[in-house]
Amino acid sequence: MPSLIDFRRRIRSVKNTQQITKAMKMVSAAKLRRAQERVIAARPYAQTMREMLANLTAAASSDDRAETSPWLAARESKRVDLIFLTSDTGLAGAFNSNLLKAAQKFAEEHAGKEITLTLVGRKGRDFFRKRNGKILSEHINVLNKPTYQDAAGIAKDVIRRYRDGETDGVYIINNDFKSVMSANLSVAQILPLQQSAASVESSSSDYIYEQSPLDMLEQLIPRLVEVSVFRAMLETVAAYQAARMTAMETASSNAKDVIETLTLHMNRVRQAAITKEIIEVVSGAAAAE
Numbered sequence: 499m500p501s502l503i504d505f506r507r508r509i510r511s512v513k514n515t516q517q518i519t520k521a522m523k524m525v526s527a528a529k530l531r532r533a534q535e536r537v538i539a540a541r542p543y544a545q546t547m548r549e550m551l552a553n554l555t556a557a558a559s560s561d562d563r564a565e566t567s568p569w570l571a572a573r574e575s576k577r578v579d580l581i582f583l584t585s586d587t588g589l590a591g592a593f594n595s596n597l598l599k600a601a602q603k604f605a606e607e608h609a610g611k612e613i614t615l616t617l618v619g620r621k622g623r624d625f626f627r628k629r630n631g632k633i634l635s636e637h638i639n640v641l642n643k644p645t646y647q648d649a650a651g652i653a654k655d656v657i658r659r660y661r662d663g664e665t666d667g668v669y670i671i672n673n674d675f676k677s678v679m680s681a682n683l684s685v686a687q688i689l690p691l692q693q694s695a696a697s698v699e700s701s702s703s704d705y706i707y708e709q710s711p712l713d714m715l716e717q718l719i720p721r722l723v724e725v726s727v728f729r730a731m732l733e734t735v736a737a738y739q740a741a742r743m744t745a746m747e748t749a750s751s752n753a754k755d756v757i758e759t760l761t762l763h764m765n766r767v768r769q770a771a772i773t774k775e776i777i778e779v780v781s782g783a784a785a786a787e
Contacts, residue, residue: 530678540732551719557707561712568660569691573666578667583641584620584734588621649731691719
């Protein structure tokens with residue numbers, strides 16, 4: 499049975515840990531507020547741009563040069579590029595483990611294809627380094643304060659590879675921010691552009707293009723990849739801070755339960771010691787008589 503001093507030391511240690519988790523929760527809450535504002539501001543632009551390019555793709559497909567365009571030419575999917583976003587640090591519950599499972603599932607679904615990785619975040623980098631994944635580029639510590647220039651740098655090699663025919667598809671895996679308590683695991687195809695029935699129907703509207711739709715597409719598709727990566731970075735940051743805040747809140751609550759349990763055991767040990775001393779005094783007094 500631990501002594502009273504051992505219980506006091508353990509209670510003090512847990513209280514110190516609880517103070518740290520509470521402070522980390524407050525820091526994550528402040529960062530989440532800013533990250534959430536940036537995500538909400540970026541979503542409409544990214545969504546509208548994708549819809550506009552889907553319409554533009556439908557219009558450009560009727561161009562005589564469409565078959566020679568690297569963005570519209572039909573190609574068999576044998577090689578794919580995967581942009582994989584994780585966090586640089588942990589202490590966020592199952593945030594990174596869910597992403598790693600999604601990446602493994604993606605590899606299983608694309609078995610037989612050559613997968614080239616663009617890794618954003620230390621956790622994903624470490625995971626695929628140990629498994630000898632084919633890594634195109636690594637980007638560490640860019641999610642602390644993500645900028646559009648960072649996203650453009652990440653997307654640059656992927657855009658070049660698709661334009662030059664070195665890859666047949668571009669995908670991105672990240673966690674989309676949903677709420678403080680949960681996130682949506684997102685596996686999205688960026689290239690080639692997918693035309694939904696709604697976009698095809700809307701593209702039948704009578705648009706007037708001042709330039710050739712194909713020429714416009716040549717300029718806008720690289721921008722679409724950059725915007726998609728930038729939005730994914732913002733979503734990942736917000737989802738990570740939410741997951742970390744929830745994890746630290748849970749840790750603080752667990753620390754409180756541990757403190758209460760240790761305090762109860764300590765009081766029992768102290769009560770037992772006091773009772774033993776009383777019995778010894780009474781026994782000694784009785785023996786003296």
